[in-house]
Amino acid sequence: MDRRIVIVVFEGFQLFDMAGPADVFALASTLTGGGDGYRIELAAVRAGEVTAQNGVTIAVRTSLGQVGGDVDTLMVVGGFSTGEWMRDRELVEGIRRLAGTARRVTSVCSGALILAEAGLLDGRRATTHWLASGVLRDRYPAVEVDADPIYVRDGHTWTSAGVSAGVDLALALVAEDHGHEVARQVACRLVVYLHRPGGQSQFSTPMGAAAPRSEPLRELQAFIDANPAGDLRVPALASRAGMSERHFSRVFTEQTGVSPGRYVERARADTARRLLEITDHPLDRVARESGLGRPETLYRVFRRTWRISPGDYRRRFRTKES
Template sequence: MKRRIVLVVYEGFQLLDLAGPADVFAAADLVTRGGYQVEVTAPMAGPVAAQHGVEVAVRTPLREVGGPIDTLVVAGGMTTMTHARDPETLEEIVRLSRAARRTASVCSGAFLLAAAGLLDGRRATTHWLVADKLGAWYPGVTVEPDAIYIRDGDLWTSAGVSAGVDLALALVADDHGHELARRVACGLVVYLHRPGGQSQFSMPMSIPAPRDESLRELQAFIDANPAADLSVPALARRAGMSERHFSRVFTEQTGTSPGRYVERSRADTARRLLEITDHPLDRVARESGLGRPETLYRVFRRHLRVSPGDYRRRFHTKES
């Protein structure tokens, strides 16, 4: 029997959140010769516009969708937070989730699942830009911001936008095994298992500016001079403070220790050098203040979850 996949959208949804999983299941349907049936629903039937204006024709509104359902997938989008305040939409999502073998969300669709109470006591992920907000708004959810997708029992959540493809491939692998999912991935020219996590796509230096002007100036100095002596004693002298007082004040005002800030700043410099230059790794390590390629590798694995070489292969932008 075909596995029935129900995809939930709404006005302002992210088109790729729908198209990515739908194409994966459609490709898997071809490979399995009839393994999946994809349906699209929304709060209202009729044309539903994605956030950039492309319209999708929805034949059946949420309230008329019945069970049983194999997999319920809720898309994300710029208007997710608005729909997360609509009790009727949330009630229908809960009803359909109860009729489904498993429930999933793509990107900020996790906010709809969380608002409906479906993620309480669960591990989940979402787009890195709003991961902190998901955890703050729904403290009952354990948010893992670096994950591409997470399975917690019958609940699956994914990172932003194109990660819906990763999620759908994982669902196909769960149904039919990794070899069949690999064939689908090859046909779509995508990774079956994307290397690394969301960190490689996020902005590494998302640290608030200190309130103290002298610390803001010091922060700018660190970012502009990655190869300088940026030890705590040297930074404390530059700030005119004792080491202990400097460490306490810097941590209090930025939310991170001086040493960790310096390492992240140097990693960010190395990231930019890998993107825009052809420098060998030993030069990248020296110019970013990390010293040796071995240190560069360890820092990249710690902060970006990929090796420097893998990062350069995916994000290098220098024209040849």
């Protein structure tokens, strides 16, 4: 049976909070097939047209009161109008009711405020858009607010930071359901970063490098990010870019601000960080799958890049129940 995803929207919601995760789930369904995908339903206080904050109007066929039966994943979006809607008792009570039947309860951006208003984040660690974190902390002291990560999992409850972080959250949910290879394929097809780890800061750039002006180099960046365990030595990368080694190294460094070797090392460190956070793989497997080869190299690169050992990072940032 397809997993039932109910996404709750309201007037003035952030369209990408809904559309980004919906596209992730839909593509995952296409890739998995065989009735093991996702069935997406939109719900609002009242069925009918609902207008996002950017003026785009969508058709919502189901009211919250009409949603019956078990729900696999409940997702509440955010938007500039969240402050108004968190005072709507029909919305809050409807979300509380559905959460009682859901295997997972999730929010994107300021949707965490509505979950908190419903009492669903009490005693839990949660995040939200950094602009809304102060409100979440001040208004709901029972919530352990962490404003830095792009998403946080606490038991069956997942909360994410602003807008694009909803895609990262959805990729994490797909990885939990179908494995990391399916999540990787979804990310590659959507041309987004491959499942940024939840512990990553909202304020950091995933690779710490500029996007090249050259399209072949942008494509090469994506190839490196998606294939950390491949042959990423300068001769192989230069050949893929159609340049001499010397010219490639000069142009890559000029356009990204880092050398090819440093970029590859950072990409592999990012992959290792993700694996440490969301898997129980031993360090030798993490080193191998991230392209770092051996645990000794993993340790050295991790200390140089993140200033923390792989073991300490896993103990601090590994997602619960992963």
